[in-house]
Amino acid sequence: MKLIASRAAVTKADIVRVSGLARTTVDNALAPLFTTGAVRHAGIRPAVGRGRPAEELEIAPTYGVVLVADCGVRAAKLAVFDFGQQVLASSQVPIDLSRGPQPVLDDVIAGFTDLVEKAGVADAPRTAVIGLPGPVDQRHGAVVRPPLMPGWDGFGVVAALSEALGCQVLIENDVNLRALGEQRVLSEAIGPLVYLKCGTGIGSGLVTADGMLLHGADGAAGDIGHVRVVGSDDPCPCGNTGCLEAYASLRALAGVDDSEGEASSEQVEQFLDVLRARDARAVALLRDRAPAIGEVVVSLVHVLNPAIVVVGGAMAAATDDLLAAVRSVVYQRSLPLATRNLTITGPQLGDDSGLYGGLALGLEAAMEPAALHDRLAALRPGRRRSR
Ligand SMILES: [Zn+2]
Incomplete structure (x- = not known):
């Protein structure tokens, strides 16, 4: 999925060549990606030289959405992205980090709820990413001893957001998100x-x-x-x-x-x-x-x-x-x-580097095998009913 997303390999033959896996292994790996709707056919690539025309694959933009909140000291930039990396809706909401985590996270959640409605998205997001201006403890999903952010030290930001949003949540330092956005572009x-x-x-x-x-x-x-x-x-x-x-x-x-x-x-x-x-x-x-x-x-x-x-x-x-x-x-x-x-x-991305870094993190997390297995498991009861 990452090979297809990065356009490093967009046909089955490309994936076989780049990954070094056998063709049947690649077929087996692609099957659940089609089942979940994560990957779709994107048309025929014309033959080069004596090669045969090949079917191109792409990440389906409709696979789901990624929510990103890039929080500064006084404002949070929020965006809803589809899997084609397009912005479906975005906004900027005033926040005040000095008021402590709960009021700020409430503002972020309310902002996301508005945006998801505006974008007309019915399903739960695949992933959500929040950037905060402090050192981040990835194991506990919290910021650690952030200066000028009273009440935030050790607060379970990831736990609180994932319960409210119903999806996997990733937390990252705001400058790290900017760095990642600039590198991925x-x-x-x-x-x-x-x-x-x-x-x-x-x-x-x-x-x-x-x-x-x-x-x-x-x-x-x-x-x-x-x-x-x-x-x-x-x-x-x-x-x-x-x-x-x-x-x-x-x-x-x-x-x-x-x-x-x-x-x-x-x-x-x-x-x-x-x-x-x-x-x-x-x-x-x-x-x-x-x-x-x-x-x-x-x-x-x-x-x-x-x-x-x-x-x-x-x-x-x-x-x-x-x-x-x-x-x-x-x-x-x-x-x-x-x-x-x-x-x-x-x-290159001006003031939006952090949002796009968050998008990269969110997309890549949704492409991890564990996330895809969860997606398959979520689809299974529906299939059983239809039989
Ligand atoms: Zn100092």
Whole structure:
């Protein structure tokens, strides 16, 4: 199913060749995919040279839907996708992560219910994916010690959502989802990929050359916001001083005092406005601090030897100066071998990288053998009745 979805093999003969399996094995594997409606015939591919014309296969868009919620601090982007990777409906709902998990998850569930109705979807979703701005514990389906998210530590997000939505739920860090979205949209599998998110906070998502997210032992891989900046002693909400986030994030540039709460987001918005208007002082401040972000990317480049570094987030969207500064520091400071094939670029999917990363996770989970077995089992009682 993954071979067909990625278009790596779209005919039976292709699948036999690419997978190295016997033709009868491939026939046996395809049978339940037709039974569940996951795969369908897509017409005849004309013969090439002396070959015979072959029947092409495709993932049936109608196999079901995947729900994705990409949650930021103040808003969640929601979308319903079909299996043809088309958006059936989408919305943005205001949330407030500081109110704790239950009110936020209620808002997300209500938003999904509206969208599913708008899209005219009758069946339960195949999978749902939620992205949250904190380190994620995959085993317990929860976020772990997320800063600025009181009440969330260890809360069973996956358990609560799967009960409400009636499907398998996956949880992922928001920057990891962006990294995955940007990696999956590349025309060929290139990696490793680093997604750098510079906004209210600073973080990164890492995808290996095999297309796998790098979580680390405790879900904290890529959490670069608390790397020490040489020469800085700015206090950070994490308790340390001199963190990258306390020196060069939007909160830092906008001069946010962390005791101010609600007023701080307005300050960040105001700073973004003057930055977009190319206010000389704002641009000068950014140019002064951005090289510190570049220095941390240099370290990542030497550790991971990425093929691509994507510079995203609200700061990157507001001005090209950030991308320019990161490029300049990385090319100056990295050893030539590490940058020989390195591309440093903005996000191809803009602000939607996270939604498409969620879609990739949700689709791939629905294509796992266990999920397909569940689907077959769900269909069986109906067949027995009809006999
Ligand atoms: Zn810190």
